[in-house]
Amino acid sequence: MNAKMLNRVLSVVTPALLLLAWEVASRTQIIDFRFFSAPSAIFKEFVVMLESGELLKHTLISLQRIFIGFTIGTVSGVVIGLAVGLIPAVSAALKPIIDATFPIPKVGLLPLVIIIFGLGEASKYAIIAIGVVYLVIINTVSGVRHIERIYLDVGRNYHASRLMMFTDVALPGALPMIIAGMKISMGVSLILIVSAESLAAKSGIGYLIWTTWQVFEVEKMYVGLFMAAVLGACLTALLDWLERVMIPWKRV
Amino acid sequence: MVEPKLRLRDLNRRFMLRDRAVDALAGISLDVAPGEFLSIVGPSGCGKTTMLRIVAGLETATSGTVEIMREPGSTRPLNAMVFQQESVFPWKNVRDNAAFGLKARGFGKRERYEMVQPILDKVGLRGFEDALPHQLSGGMKQRVAIARAFANDPEIMLMDEPFAALDEQTKLILQAELLRIWEESRKTVMYVTHSIDEAITLSDRVLVMSARPGRVKEIIDIKSAFPRPRDIAAVKSSPKYGEFFGRIWSLLRDEVMAASLVSA
Ligand SMILES: Nc1ncnc2c1ncn2[C@@H]1O[C@H](COP(=O)(O)OP(=O)(O)OP(=O)(O)O)[C@@H](O)[C@H]1O
Ligand SMILES: [Mg+2]
Numbered sequence: 001m002n003a004k005m006l007n008r009v010l011s012v013v014t015p016a017l018l019l020l021a022w023e024v025a026s027r028t029q030i031i032d033f034r035f036f037s038a039p040s041a042i043f044k045e046f047v048v049m050l051e052s053g054e055l056l057k058h059t060l061i062s063l064q065r066i067f068i069g070f071t072i073g074t075v076s077g078v079v080i081g082l083a084v085g086l087i088p089a090v091s092a093a094l095k096p097i098i099d100a101t102f103p104i105p106k107v108g109l110l111p112l113v114i115i116i117f118g119l120g121e122a123s124k125y126a127i128i129a130i131g132v133v134y135l136v137i138i139n140t141v142s143g144v145r146h147i148e149r150i151y152l153d154v155g156r157n158y159h160a161s162r163l164m165m166f167t168d169v170a171l172p173g174a175l176p177m178i179i180a181g182m183k184i185s186m187g188v189s190l191i192l193i194v195s196a197e198s199l200a201a202k203s204g205i206g207y208l209i210w211t212t213w214q215v216f217e218v219e220k221m222y223v224g225l226f227m228a229a230v231l232g233a234c235l236t237a238l239l240d241w242l243e244r245v246m247i248p249w250k251r252v
Numbered sequence: 253m254v255e256p257k258l259r260l261r262d263l264n265r266r267f268m269l270r271d272r273a274v275d276a277l278a279g280i281s282l283d284v285a286p287g288e289f290l291s292i293v294g295p296s297g298c299g300k301t302t303m304l305r306i307v308a309g310l311e312t313a314t315s316g317t318v319e320i321m322r323e324p325g326s327t328r329p330l331n332a333m334v335f336q337q338e339s340v341f342p343w344k345n346v347r348d349n350a351a352f353g354l355k356a357r358g359f360g361k362r363e364r365y366e367m368v369q370p371i372l373d374k375v376g377l378r379g380f381e382d383a384l385p386h387q388l389s390g391g392m393k394q395r396v397a398i399a400r401a402f403a404n405d406p407e408i409m410l411m412d413e414p415f416a417a418l419d420e421q422t423k424l425i426l427q428a429e430l431l432r433i434w435e436e437s438r439k440t441v442m443y444v445t446h447s448i449d450e451a452i453t454l455s456d457r458v459l460v461m462s463a464r465p466g467r468v469k470e471i472i473d474i475k476s477a478f479p480r481p482r483d484i485a486a487v488k489s490s491p492k493y494g495e496f497f498g499r500i501w502s503l504l505r506d507e508v509m510a511a512s513l514v515s516a
Contacts, residue, residue: 150339153310157333158353158404168352172343249342249386 037219045219046226059227062197062204065121066189066235069128074182077133081140081178082170086162091141098137106131106188107195119200124193131192132185139181143174176250179243186239190232205231255321256283257440258307258408263316265302275465276302280316282459282468284408287438291451293504294461294469295511300444301336303466304410307442308333320407329353332401336412336444340385340396346372347381349396353404368403374433375399391422395429402433408440416446427454428484435481448500452493453484460503463511470503472496 019039025031026038049055083090084098110127117123147170155169197206205228212220243250263280266273276299284290292300305311307318308331320330332353340349347365348355350372354364372378375395385393394414401409414430415423431454434441445451451458456475459468477492487493 150335150337151341153333153335154339154341154352155356156310157308157331158356159329160352160356164356168344168355169341172341175343247343249384 034216035218037222042219042222042226046223049220049223055223055227058203058205058208058224059231062193062206063231065124065197065204066128066193066231069125069193070132070182070185070189072125073129073132073185074136076129077136077181078140078171078178080133081137082144082166082174084137085141085144085174086165086170098134102134102138106134106192110196110199114200123200124196124204127192127196128189131188132182135185135188136178136181139177139184140174143177144170146177147173175247179239179246183236183239183243186235187232190228190235194228254285257286257288257321258282258284258442259317259319259321260303260307261317261319263303263306263318264314265299265306265311266314277306277313278465278467280466280468282471284440284442285456286321286440289434289441289443289454289456290459291443291445291455291457292459292461293445293448293451293500294466295463295504295508296446297511298461298464298507299466300461301412304333304412304442304444307331307408308410322407326407329357329404329406331408331410332404332406333410334394334397334401334412334414336414336416338390338393338397338417340393340400342385345382345384346377346388346396349385350377350399350403352400357404368399371399371403375402375429389422391418391426394418394426398426398430398433402437402439406439408442411441411443413444413446415450423450424484430454431482431484448497448504449488451500452478452496453482453487458496458500460500461507463507469507472500 022031022036023038023040026033026036026041046055080094084094085091106127109130113127113130114123117126151169151173152165155165160168193204194206194209197204198210201207205224209221209224209228212218212224260280260282263277264275265277266275268274280303292303294300302311306313307320310333322328322330341352344352347368350368351359351364354367359367369381372381375398377392377395377399380388380392385396388396394417398411398414401411415426418426427450434454443451443454452474456473458472458474460470460472461467462469474496477496478487478490
């Protein structure tokens with residue numbers, strides 16, 4: 001057996017063994033089964049929640065919030081980032097504000113966002129958009145600033161309008177960095193949506209995790225955690241696909 | 253003499269490197285006639301690219317004037333540059349790269365695609381219109397850059413060592429193609445090259461520049477010895493070719509040595 005195959009086997013066997021150990025430990029009560037339910041029990045609960053439609057409902061609502069907030073954050077981040085990167089006056093006006101507020105942990109803004117946008121859907125979109133917009137701005141600016149000068153020279157030599165400099169040179173030139181920013185933002189979005197739904201929501205995966213914990217339905221909580229992981233993996237895969245489609249020239 | 257297409261008068265360019273002044277160009281005066289193919293040779297770092305960039309409006313002269321004469325009523329762009337480095341946009345396919353200047357001038361999609369097609373055909377890119385640059389060879393990418401410049405139909409073409417990065421065979425093929433396209437269009441061309449051979453075979457006149465700061469050392473008339481249209485092979489086998497080569501080389505040799513002394 002060569003090393004590659006061994007690695008492949010290990011990557012399947014190790015998690016399986018861990019699950020098995022967990023199952024055994026939980027059933028024999030080596031670990032506290034009230035907090036660490038057996039995987040088989042969690043799976044049973046998973047099937048029940050799937051059939052009742054409860055799981056799908058929470059997942060879809062979280063997905064919708066992420067999608068809307070992420071889109072708002074990405075689009076405005078790209079527009080602001082291009083402007084900051086290309087227009088010195090805009091950079092002078094906005095860069096200090098962006099740099100000063102960027103380090104604030106976005107979860108800490110949740111109370112404020114709820115005061116401003118209320119307990120409804122808008123506050124969920126807003127907190128995700130805020131988390132996303134910074135990372136996308138910073139990556140877009142850096143993408144624009146690192147565009148090879150030759151491409152800007154070509155644009156100037158052919159007297160491309162400012163709009164065309166945006167759409168035909170700066171945007172595609174910065175796209176690899178923009179998509180890298182979107183990938184990091186996706187992780188941040190998941191953190192933010194789960195936090196926001198735990199704090200102030202009546203639906204969503206974060207709500208599911210937090211309320212089931214509070215009423216001690218531990219299996220349901222694990223199902224929620226599992227769904228959060230699945231959601232994260234799917235969204236990451238989606239962005240990987242987007243990257244391949246949008247920047248074919250970077251493909252190796 | 254007819255009115256020149258391009259008139260440079262006492263062009264100077266000084267760069268500041270930290271607190272040290274570097275004179276790239278010192279007092280360049282030059283007339284280029286309409287339809288003339290002028291090559292520029294000179295040691296590395298003597299300011300050839302700087303001169304072209306100033307003519308292109310990408311760089312400003314420290315002092316001196318640049319005038320590009322337009323035919324009355326003409327709306328053609330003043331210049332188009334083919335750069336020393338690879339300059340085609342990796343995110344645009346061949347057709348859109350070639351049509352970039354036309355798009356900037358406001359031509360609609362249908363119109364500009366129609367306008368670039370004959371030029372793409374001429375530079376041998378037919379069938380590759382939808383390819384992205386990373387799917388092309390280095391020679392094909394340079395063809396795209398040349399097509400982009402010709403498609404814009406400028407008053408004057410500025411070419412900065414367009415074939416320098418190519419292998420010898422590809423270079424020979426592209427030289428012949430360039431000559432053919434140029435002979436059809438008779439554009440005014442300023443062509444920077446390191447190759448004396450290229451300068452002789454392509455040009456009407458060859459401008460030899462001095463080591464930095466760049467000055468006009470001598471301008472050598474080739475056209476009267478090799479009229480157009482030209483056959484590259486015939487030019488190269490002519491005894492006059494050897495004379496020109498020897499003369500340009502001896503002018504350059506002094507300057508290249510001066511340049512290497514300066515930088516040593
Ligand atoms: N933006 C700049 N800032 C400072 N110095 C510069 C700048 N551009 C060019 N120079 C200097 O001006 C001189 C001329 O440069 P230029 O690129 O015009 O040379 P060149 O003749 O094209 O050389 P090569 O044949 O190697 O391409 C060089 O000494 C270079 O270091
Ligand atoms: Mg140069």
